[in-house]
Amino acid sequence: MKWLAQSRQQQWTYNTWFTVSLVVILGFVMGGLNLAFAKTQDLPIHPNTKSQSKLVNLPNFTPIINRVGDAVVNISSTSSKVVHAGPQNPFPPNSPFHQFFRHFMSPGGPGGGQHHEKVTDLGSGFILSPNGYIVTAGHVVRHASHIVVTLTNHHAYPAKLVGLSVRYDTALLKINAHHLPTAPIGNSSHLKVGQWVLAVGAPFGFYNTVTQGVVSAVNRSLPHDDEYIPFIQSDVPINPGNSGGPLFNMKGQVVGINDQIYTNSGGYMGLSFSIPIDTVMHVVHDFKQHKPVQFGWLGVEVQDVSTQMAKALNLKEPVGALVASVAHNSPAAKAGVKPGDVIVTFNGKPVESVGQLPPMVGNTMPGTKVTIGILRNGKAKTLHATVGVLPQHGKGGGGSSAGGNISRLHIQIQALTSGEKKHLGIHHGVLVIGVGNGPAARAGISPGMAILDIAGKKVDSPKQFRHIVNNLPAGRSIAVRVREGHHTLFTAIRLPSNG
Numbered sequence: 001m002k003w004l005a006q007s008r009q010q011q012w013t014y015n016t017w018f019t020v021s022l023v024v025i026l027g028f029v030m031g032g033l034n035l036a037f038a039k040t041q042d043l044p045i046h047p048n049t050k051s052q053s054k055l056v057n058l059p060n061f062t063p064i065i066n067r068v069g070d071a072v073v074n075i076s077s078t079s080s081k082v083v084h085a086g087p088q089n090p091f092p093p094n095s096p097f098h099q100f101f102r103h104f105m106s107p108g109g110p111g112g113g114q115h116h117e118k119v120t121d122l123g124s125g126f127i128l129s130p131n132g133y134i135v136t137a138g139h140v141v142r143h144a145s146h147i148v149v150t151l152t153n154h155h156a157y158p159a160k161l162v163g164l165s166v167r168y169d170t171a172l173l174k175i176n177a178h179h180l181p182t183a184p185i186g187n188s189s190h191l192k193v194g195q196w197v198l199a200v201g202a203p204f205g206f207y208n209t210v211t212q213g214v215v216s217a218v219n220r221s222l223p224h225d226d227e228y229i230p231f232i233q234s235d236v237p238i239n240p241g242n243s244g245g246p247l248f249n250m251k252g253q254v255v256g257i258n259d260q261i262y263t264n265s266g267g268y269m270g271l272s273f274s275i276p277i278d279t280v281m282h283v284v285h286d287f288k289q290h291k292p293v294q295f296g297w298l299g300v301e302v303q304d305v306s307t308q309m310a311k312a313l314n315l316k317e318p319v320g321a322l323v324a325s326v327a328h329n330s331p332a333a334k335a336g337v338k339p340g341d342v343i344v345t346f347n348g349k350p351v352e353s354v355g356q357l358p359p360m361v362g363n364t365m366p367g368t369k370v371t372i373g374i375l376r377n378g379k380a381k382t383l384h385a386t387v388g389v390l391p392q393h394g395k396g397g398g399g400s401s402a403g404g405n406i407s408r409l410h411i412q413i414q415a416l417t418s419g420e421k422k423h424l425g426i427h428h429g430v431l432v433i434g435v436g437n438g439p440a441a442r443a444g445i446s447p448g449m450a451i452l453d454i455a456g457k458k459v460d461s462p463k464q465f466r467h468i469v470n471n472l473p474a475g476r477s478i479a480v481r482v483r484e485g486h487h488t489l490f491t492a493i494r495l496p497s498n499g
Helices: 002-040 064-073 095-106 276-289 307-312 331-335 354-362 416-423 460-469
Strands: 070-087 113-127 133-138 145-150 155-166 170-175 196-202 209-220 229-233 246-248 254-262 271-274 300-304 319-324 342-346 369-376 379-385 403-406 409-415 430-437 448-455 477-484 485-495
Touching: 064 070, 064 196, 064 246, 064 379, 070 133, 113 196, 113 246, 133 276, 145 170, 155 276, 170 276, 196 254, 196 271, 196 477, 229 254, 229 379, 254 276, 254 354, 271 276, 300 354, 319 354, 331 379, 342 354, 409 460, 448 460
Parallel strands: none
Antiparallel strands: 070 113, 070 145, 113 133, 133 170, 145 155, 155 170, 155 430, 196 209, 196 246, 209 229, 229 271, 246 254, 254 271, 300 319, 319 342, 342 369, 369 379, 403 409, 409 430, 430 448, 448 477, 477 485
């Protein structure tokens, strides 16, 4: 009982202290609330944002889009695609059964067939001049039979193909419009790694989409692509539909056209590649003047310099382009270049790797006098050369059968190499390397095709092809047999009455 009485007394004491403490705490709380309420009476209802400063200044691309956004266009191209029906050959080409079953699985064999299907592709471009010249990537309109250009004001115009270069993957279009907004042309040689760049296009058909990034590398050569394009690499998000659209610098100038991405999924993976605008304009000027596109040529075969090769050549480091062979009577041969020389500079610009030399030479105007810095047996030497014209069939050679411009059809052709014939599975023909607005384009002939026969006559050389075309009658449809990839088909060319 004593313990219980003491416990009750302690409990009363605790209750008393608890009550007193609670009253004191409530007093403080209410006082604090009154004070806070009193202070809030002095606060403005709307905060003064003008007095707040940004903690981090990020780039604002709005002025660029406001100034040049209307010069970007959407391009829709329609082409005819060959669709094969019937069973496919289940055996690989190197199988002994592949040849046996080829007849039964071929388009003309039993159970086979083919038909043409219309395919529409989307791309982008930009307006070069107020009177309707438009630049885009060559592959956007390469096989197109019908091209439509849509402006940002939603006005659509049919476009004519003025010229297309497969080697530079560049095309020039023309629409019947005037007083158009234009995109100013910059200088891609001034680009530096780390600079901000902006892409505008229609990825997946979402028109006038703006994406941004930085220049990751310049003068980038890509495997399996033409060696004459010194690509701009960036991390700008580019997807299907962006092709042909402009790449802007922070001055709002076009420094490239967006061309391709490196991907395993078909979508953007952080690596985008654009054709430098300096390279693009090199061929655009020729297109506008209806001249065949010419490339600079030295006449050397070069390879990379490995670490072991650098030691063998008494070089301090593995840099430059090692000359493996020199074409007879070429500009390089006349300048004194020899196999085993390592080219380290071209026209005053350093050549650090083998991939840098071809675009330097190819983009140099034929007839230009240049200096070539070489290392021979470890010793530096300077040679002087005059850049020649790249022969039409790619390496060396030349002559009347090399090819050139067939003005009556508005196409450019060249002789087929043995490797190209083997790849296409043919033994004769000429290769189409450029198509302008004319009879050939209207017939669906595009760069990359091989013309096998025309008017029932087999084509063996560019010289013979030119002779046949010059004697074709005007105002009549002429049958032409072409090879595209591994498919052969006929098309009809109709020469104009004044042709």
